[in-house]
Amino acid sequence: MAYISKLNIVNFKSHSNFKENLKSNNNIVIIGPNGSGKTNLIESLNFFSNSKSIRGEKLTNLIKLGSVGRAKVGIEISSNNNKFLLEYNLSKNNEDITKKFFVDAKAVKNLKSINEIIKFIWLSPHMEKIMYEGKSIKRKFIDKLITQFDENFNFSLSEYKKNTTERLVLLKEKRDEKWLRILEKKISESIFEIFINRRIFSKKISVLSKKKLLNFRSFEIIFSNQYENYLDNKNDALKIIENILYKNRFIDEISKRNNFGINDDDIVIKDEKKKISSDYLSTGEQKAILLSIILSNCHLYKDNNQEFIMLFDEISSHIDKSNLKKFFKEIDKFETQTWYTGNDKNLFQVIENKAFFIEIT
Ligand SMILES: Nc1ncnc2c1ncn2[C@@H]1O[C@H](COP(=O)(O)OP(=O)(O)OP(=O)(O)O)[C@@H](O)[C@H]1O
Ligand SMILES: [Mg+2]
Numbered sequence: 001m002a003y004i005s006k007l008n009i010v011n012f013k014s015h016s017n018f019k020e021n022l023k024s025n026n027n028i029v030i031i032g033p034n035g036s037g038k039t040n041l042i043e044s045l046n047f048f049s050n051s052k053s054i055r056g057e058k059l060t061n062l063i064k065l066g067s068v069g070r071a072k073v074g075i076e077i078s079s080n081n082n083k084f085l086l087e088y089n090l091s092k093n094n095e096d097i098t099k100k101f102f103v104d105a106k107a108v109k110n111l112k113s114i115n116e117i118i119k120f121i122w123l124s125p126h127m128e129k130i131m132y133e134g135k136s137i138k139r140k141f142i143d144k145l146i147t148q149f150d151e152n153f154n155f156s157l158s159e160y161k162k163n164t165t166e167r168l169v170l171l172k173e174k175r176d177e178k179w180l181r182i183l184e185k186k187i188s189e190s191i192f193e194i195f196i197n198r199r200i201f202s203k204k205i206s207v208l209s210k211k212k213l214l215n216f217r218s219f220e221i222i223f224s225n226q227y228e229n230y231l232d233n234k235n236d237a238l239k240i241i242e243n244i245l246y247k248n249r250f251i252d253e254i255s256k257r258n259n260f261g262i263n264d265d266d267i268v269i270k271d272e273k274k275k276i277s278s279d280y281l282s283t284g285e286q287k288a289i290l291l292s293i294i295l296s297n298c299h300l301y302k303d304n305n306q307e308f309i310m311l312f313d314e315i316s317s318h319i320d321k322s323n324l325k326k327f328f329k330e331i332d333k334f335e336t337q338t339w340y341t342g343n344d345k346n347l348f349q350v351i352e353n354k355a356f357f358i359e360i361t
Contacts, residue, residue, distance in 0.1 A: 006076035131286035160190035
């Protein structure tokens with residue numbers, strides 16, 4: 001079980017100086033009115049796992065307005081029965097911002113060292129659009145979940161981005177045939193890796209939803225594309241992808257974009273009970289599926305002995321009382337610290353006895 005025992009926030013958004021000592025309670029509930037800083041508080045924790053703001057803000061916006069231009073977030077955390085002090089500092093120089101991480105007061109290069117100790121899994125109302133907007137946001141969301149779980153996937157994504165950009169430049173400027181071939185080979189490898197890993201991951205969490213979420217909704221995430229049947233054989237798939245890239249050279253050059261790539265993977269998120277795409281579900285049902293995806297993802301972490309802490313911003317939005325109760329039951333199974341925000345304490349009555357409430361005004 002992982003838990004934060006001390007929290008110290010300085011100049012992060014609306015919080016000038018926020019300190020809290022916590023026991024190993026499984027549930028931490030932050031209650032306060034609109035604008036009191038609930039989301040900011042759990043967002044400050046999320047930055048131990050994510051380099052980007054979930055609300056799409058610039059990092060400079062994270063430092064408290066009117067402060068000296070430095071923010072600091074520190075936590076004492078228990079993970080795998082060891083205690084660690086984790087910290088990050090943000091400092092502003094003109095419009096630039098530098099972010100530094102520390103583990104037990106020693107500077108570490110990047111988030112990787114922290115992610116080995118603990119991962120934060122976060123859900124906010126901003127993410128609800130994943131369920132009703134198009135395919136692209138759904139693909140990105142799943143890619144993000146895979147990346148958080150497996151660093152190698154991030155490598156495939158960045159290789160793909162780097163090499164496709166270079167190929168477009170090469171097509172426009174000078175057609176170095178040999179180099180183009182090499183690039184297209186590399187791109188094909190990345191596309192194949194990405195396609196395969198999306199399918200493996202989606203299958204894993206879909207199965208987990210059916211096996212583990214007995215009180216909650218199960219789902220199936222299906223990736224497919226027109227070359228699906230070839231993906232079983234790596235050599236065939238690579239040949240086909242390389243050939244498409246070769247054939248597309250002219251059209252890619254003219255249109256200045258990749259006409260075939262990782263975004264040609266179709267994605268459908270299906271509700272297992274109704275056997276229909278989540279696009280046809282109600283807002284509350286869509287949120288329930290989103291919660292199921294997060295829960296199944298957490299089961300994957302648990303099965304792999306990876307410690308994690310969950311952060312749920314406005315958990316109750318669009319979720320009725322009965323579903324919320326079922327959700328809390330599912331969370332109980334993880335026996336790890338879970339943070340919630342809300343503006344009504346009554347919503348958390350079911351877990352009242354095993355929760356620590358932080359009230360902010
Ligand atoms: N860099 C910053 N410096 C100072 N204040 C900021 C900064 N960024 C955001 N804020 C303020 O932080 C306040 C709290 O925001 P937050 O989103 O945490 O509220 P909340 O309690 O989650 O409210 P809600 O119930 O509406 O979700 C807002 O009023 C916002 O203007
Ligand atoms: Mg909020």
